[in-house]
Amino acid sequence: MKPRRRLVLPVVVLAVLGTGCGVGSGSGDRDTWKIGTLQCSTDCGFLRMAEEQGFFKRRGVDVEFVTLQSASQALPALASGEVDAVEQNAGAFFIASERGDLDASVIGSTMIGLPWAIYAKKGITDLRQLQHKSMAISSPTGLPATIANVMLARSGVSGKAMQRLNGGGNADRYRAVVAGTTDSASSPADYVPRAEKDGVNVVALASDIVPQYPRYSIIARNDRVAAKPQAVRRYLAGLMDGFRYAYAHPAETKRLAAKEAGTTSGDSYITYMHDLIVGKRLVDPDAGVNRQRLEYLSGLLVKSGQLHRPPDLGKLVDERPQRDALAMTNP
Template identity: 40%
Template sequence: MKKFFATALITAVLGLLSLGQASAKDVPTVRYGVYDPGFDSGFLLMAREKGFWEAQGVKVEVITFKSASQAFPAFIAGEIDVVQANPSEALLASAKGADIKFIGSTMPGLNYTIYSKPKFQTLADLSGATIGVGGPAALPAVVAKAMLMAKGVDLASVTFANSGGSPDRYRAVVNGLVDAASSPSDYIGRAEADKVKVLAMAKDVVPDYPRYALITSSAFLHTENGEGVVGLIAGLIQGMRYAVDHPDEANALSAATVGGLAPDDPSILAAYREFKEGGYLALNGEIPVKQMKYLADLQAKLGISSAPVNVDPLVDDSYRQQAVARVGTVKSTYYGGVE
């Protein structure tokens, strides 16, 4: 695995040489929104850490939000140009007329888990339980409902409580405030010590449910800075590949982002191993079109939308293709596959 990306890196160097020496005023700027960076930061923020965006000829301003409920409205309001987010909000916004384009992905694999009190043995046992989620149409709630539906649980028998951000929802289980919670798999490494049960993982129950896509607008793509999305995507791809080949640096970045943990903390190591070996990453920036169509159908089934959103017109793969032409293609490891 150590030399896995050698050919791709050579291609990347050749691609960078072709970029030329642009003056500072010619460098496109992209305001890039991300939310809830945590144990995945070693992969998702490595482009900034190693200067890959600058090398690709783009200035990327990373703007961090606590949750999707903050990040996506900021995108709609024009406060950011590209957002790394779950496709759910974008699909719903598109149905209301918003200008949406899916241009790539970083981590389409869904690293979500249902954590519970120890007394629960299966998802089916959650009938009548209170489950900590976020907003009713946001990722934590919708994936929890999808997982429960897959196991035959009547959603009307469950109380869904808005319990804050990812760490807040997990702590709500630890503190006995809810029976279970939908939250990232970041906390699996500490669950046993916290006397919390890892009840089920999304990838095992709803493997077609996507996590992240890169979302922008056609309006931004046609601005003078729009060409910068190629460099944004190329840098993100380079960062993820670098993290795969340099676990120590990836773990150090994750630990620094999370705070309060050492790079060799069991939680950090377990999360890195799961992301790398579990097939969560889009190492070629692949757009999870099939998975977004599944999500659009699910939204309609849950009554979140009146009908499934037509995904195909919202996809523009041309910028990702240009990015991959710069950095080379490697074997896909995403567990879901893509169309």
């Protein structure tokens, strides 16, 4: 039961949201859990430890990972039925749910904190200077755009007054700033250690401006949770095993991150992110649903105009699989 990983989603599954979850609603193999994830980098030591150590196999579940090319693919993949669940920022899910696009729930988390930054070209050192400038994001409702809107609003800048560019994946957006094809970019904090050398300014960190903002929630189709209760519990239990192991074995965690990033464990690119995750406890070892952070997120989205009203978390959160998994890991 070694986890399987596919690198790219077929284009055919990228259906436009609005078709609902009726497409591809078959439950598939009840002992398999298929999850869509974004490509990790310096955070791989935490996000892939369960896979690396074989914890899913030990828990008796076959996990198949489908690697998404960008955040904009996550919810369409879930809506189409290509995957049982996705790792995605809950903000995009709340926005989609307000439109009635998805029958799904937040069932856990892989990274409850957000190591994120706004990068800008030389001469721009403050978020307020980004008024009427260009910014590389992914999709209008994806995490890069959502967190940028919130951070800009905190500084009195309207996101509507900016030119938004679809800059592709995380590294692509950062490289666009380096190349000078955009004034700024919203991307993970992975690139902070190299920004000065690249001639790029780190204008703001999410952990400073919106410290309670969550990064990755696990969002699952409700029909798949109902059809495969053992698979989802065992998947979450294996995830918890991996997170706890990563915290307890920092050297191995940095080595795994370095292997995935193609560098050494002593590289500042690796050590910066590891220290940030550990120091701010950005990964919950229990893969929990943090309602306080989700409420904080929904409030920010309402204030920034991306939601008309706060979502009903009673309908959009299902903590039962995580509680069952927690009981499995703490007998």
